[in-house]
Structures are given as structure tokens and as C-alpha cells.
Amino acid sequence: MPHDFVIPEQVLSTAIALVRDDLKMAATVNRDYEDSFGGGRGTVVNVRTPNTLKARRRKMTQDGTAITVDTITESTIPVEMTEHVYSAVDVSDLQMRMDITDFTRQVTVPQVRGIVEDLENLVTETMQALPETLTLAYDPAKPHLTFTRARKMLRDLGLPAEGLWAAVGTEVYAELLDANAITDASQSGSTEALRNANVGRVRGFMTVENNRLADDEIIFYGRDAFTLAIRAPFPPDGAAFKASQSENGFAMTWVKDYDSTVLKDRSVFQTYAGCQSMRVKRLASDGTTSLVVPALRVLTSTDPA
Template identity: 30%
Template sequence: MAQHQIVKPEKLAATAVGMLEQELIVPSLFQKEGIDQFKGADNDTISVKVEGVLPFRDYAFRNDRSQPIQFDEYSERKIAVTFGGNVYSAVKLTDEQNDFDIDNWSKLLRPQVKAVARGLQRRAVDTLTGQTYNVTIGNAQANLRGALIEARRVLNKFNVPEGDRYLLVGSDFETALLSDDKLNLAQNVGDSEAESALRNATIGQRYGFRIVVDQTIPGDAAYAFAGSAFIFLSGAPSVPQSVPYGATTSFEGVALRWVRDYDPLYMQDRSVVNTYAGFRSVKDVLVGYNSVGKTEVISTQEHFVRGIKLSLDGSSDYPAAASELAQITGISDAKVWTPTGFKAETDPANA
């Protein structure tokens, strides 16, 4: 007769966090950060320093030295970041269930991990859909290829890094993309076996975007953004000393804690899986160039430019031409994309 094998909690916790990472879609598209810097912070809020921006200047070669060079003041930006949120799943398991129904704890961990994953997914989607976007590309269904090319142009004008760009689409938007012969995405579906929820949700790559479908965002919407546009903070709570069976671990930037104890009054085990989580968007100071004065221009305000929104119907919305964002990037309502061309070029009223 074989001896019972004792499974260490660290091994089960590692299995659990691996399963959690496999279940995530939207949070996996965000830049991940840990929580060590938040420990001991007042009101769980810290100030994150962001590198300052300085303009370059020219000094005429062989000039008469009648004017001095110009000095600029350098200062770093500080972003207040509040960490909060404790996503968990707690289950009670009776002696009878433990003896006759559940043959191993990993079977119980899987539905618990899925519940935590859904909680993280919902919070990530709330952050994504609740963001105020400076550009919305509307009526994309009339010219999907043109809308994707325009999304690329806008992000390029916003100087968004080309690496790790995503196009997250709703279910109706996905159907429209797969039905468009010009994009030819349908052949990519099912090309490779799904190893995770994110890989299974990826339907192809076009114009520098990894196109991912998600069922929890509005069906007629899509969001084009860089992975650095949003931050996903994750951390595992400490295991209390009073709990004899528990562990914390992390995998691919996602941390998790699992604790288990026994309640003798009711003759049942208790299993709790949880993680600290927080989400936020990232704004930038913009740098432009004044071709007339031959000088650089630095924005006085921070702007969210690492992501834009697309919609199957409705109209496009661009920044006002007089705004600081439009003046620096060149993206403005003076030239708005439509399925048949730019509005400024096709509509005499906006010429």
C-alpha cells in the first residue's frame, strides 16, 4: 500500500497563481507592477517620481556672443498612486466533502482561482472603459481597414511606442473584423492551440496591433492602446503566523496568497485565495516642435494619449484645434477621419 503524499502549500499556491495568469485577458494587457513600495505608505498612497522633460535649444555657430544661452528649470513630476482592492474567493469544505467528494485540493483551487480572475478582469475593464479618451474613431464598420490605419496614425502622432500595441475588441466588433475580406483575419482563428485565455482570445495582428477579443467590454467598441497605457498593481498578502497551512507566490507579475485552516466547531476546512490589486491609467507630458520658431514645445498639462477608442457606429471625436494637445500633436477636429476620407478634405464646411 502506497503512503500518502504530503503536498506542500507552496506547491499548491504556485499551481494556483499559474492557473490565475492563464485565466486573465484584459489585466494581462496592462503593465504589471508590484506593491512593495506601497508598504507603510500613508493612506496607501505614494508619490511616484516621473522623469522631467527638457527642450533642446540652438546657439548660433560663430555668433558675436552678444546674447547669453538660455537656461531651463528642471523638475520631476510626481504622480499620486493609491493602492487598494482585495479580490478573494473563500470556500468551506466539510469533512464529508473532504473524504468523499474532493480527492485533492487542486480541484477546489481551480474554481476559486477562476473567481479571483473574473474579479480582476472586471476591475481592469472598468478602468479601461471608464477612461476619458481624447480621440474616438466612429462609424468604423463602414471602413474597418481604414479605421485601423487611422488608429495607427493617431497613436504614431501621439508618439506612442510601437511595441506592445493592442486592439481590444468587443464581440460585435470581432464579428465585423472576421467578416471583412480586406483584413482576412478569419484564417487566423484556430491556427494554434490555446495555451491561455489571452492566446485563445487573440485573433490576429494587423497594422502593428495584436487584436484581442473580450466578451466583457461593450460589444460595439474597440480600444487601441499601448501596454504601458494602464498599470496593473498586484501583490500577495502575508500569511498570518496563526495559519499553519498557507503560502504566497507570484508568476508573470501576478501575486497570490492561499491559506487553509480547520474550524473544529463546525468540522470543516476553510480555503481562502486572494490578491491585492489596483489599476490606473498613465498620462504624459508631450513634446512637440514649432517649425516656424525652430524650437521644441513642451505641454503645460498631462494628457492621456497612450490609448484611443473605436466604435462600430456613431461619429468620430477629435481634440479641438485650439487645444494644447492638438497644437503639439497635430491631431485635431480640423481633420477628422470618416469612412470615406478626412472630414476637412471632403466637407467644405470644415475646410
């Protein structure tokens, strides 16, 4: 029977829910999204960063004297949208009438999961672009000691104790298991998808296994160390079925139209994405601020000596 029940908004809501459930690495970083481009120029968007203020202090005997008034200035960091991530498939009338009984399961799910995989690759590639930190020694029999040292380095940069993450290659994760260094695996992670990706806590780091990383690779970071910026393309005016939506930390456009040259319907899911490492303000005890990248990249096979 014809699939007259395929409603663009429903298809897109289902697709975005699938994205939310399937995200692993992308779910551990800051995500900035809107329905369309805004707050920037061209393919660049400005991502807001937290303000940093130092409290003032004076002696109680100074009552009546003028106080120092600070100004809040919102900070932004430009993030370039570099990728047009999409999945396009043709579906014939015969397939729609005879083969496809569940549009979501047979068409939407494979397309959306392909997009999720590519976004996961984009986040991992951004992490791997960091320069290697050569100051951390690594002992495969005691891998948790490297985590302890990395935690101190990130805490010294001003990162809070909560919200620390470590993405590790499969060999490093195996060494952590052999050393019984992973705790609270059944309770860790913000979503069921992250738990399925093998998430545990090591020395204060939520630790996720990532088979996109090299076997000996570790990325230590805070959530704000990387931003995945998402924008939904405007749906074309000429498309028969179309929708654009932002929901649950993700933005996407779906178009279903007819290509008369091949006599087939075409289903297209698409989004614009950009991912980059971020610099955050570090507030020193004397009130001065500096910009730091709150992330470390370690290759355990590299000898720091």
C-alpha cells in the same frame, strides 16, 4: 487518505502559474506588484513611470564651452488599491477524505480562475471608464479605416509603433473578420492564452476580442495606458497553513485554516488590486513635455457628426 501533502508554497506556486496562463486583458497592460505595500501611503502605491529626457545639441565650434547638464528625476503616479479580491471555500473532512482526490484540480483551479475573471473585469471596467472619443467615424464594411485613424492619433501622442493594442467587442471583431482585416492571427499575442482569445493584427494594433465590452466598443491603447497594481496581503499569524508570494507578474496569499464553528477547513486565495488609466509624458520636438492618456475609447454606433 488525508491530504498531508498539501504544502502552502506549492499550492501558491501552482495558483500563480494558473493566473499567468489565464490572464488575457490584464496581460496587455502594465502590471506593478510587490510582496507587500510599499512606496506609498495607506492604500495608495506609487507606480514608477519612464523618465523622459531631451538630448542637447551644440555646434562643434563651441568646443570648450560649458555644456548643459540635466537632472534625472524619477516620476511616479499614485495608484489607489481599491479592491480586495478573494475566493473562500469551506471543505469538510468528509470531502477531503472521500471526494477530493486532486486538491489542485478540484479546489485551487476553480478558486483561482474566479479571481482571474474578477481581475479581467476590473481591467475592462477601467478601460470603459474612459470618455468616448467622438472624432473617429466607423464603417462596418471597412472597419480597418478606423484603426488606421486611431493609430495616427496615438502615434501623434508619441506612442511607439510597437506595443499598440485594441480591445474590441464581439460585433466589431466579427466585422473585422468579414472585412478580412485581421492578419497574422496564428502568430499574434504574447501568450497562448491571448491567442485563444482571438488575437490578430489590424493596422499595427494587436487586436483582442473581449466579450466584456459592448458589441460596438473599441479601446485603442498602449501598454502603459493602464496599470494593474497587485499586492499580496500579509498572511495572518494564526493560520495553520499560509503563504504569500510574488511571481510571474502576480502576487497572492493563500490561507488554509480550520473553522471549528462549522467543523470545516477553509481555503482562501486573496490579493489586493487597483487599476487605473495612466498619464504619460509626451516629449515635443522643442523639448517641452506634457501629460497625456495614451488611449482612445470608441463606440462605433456613435455618429461623430
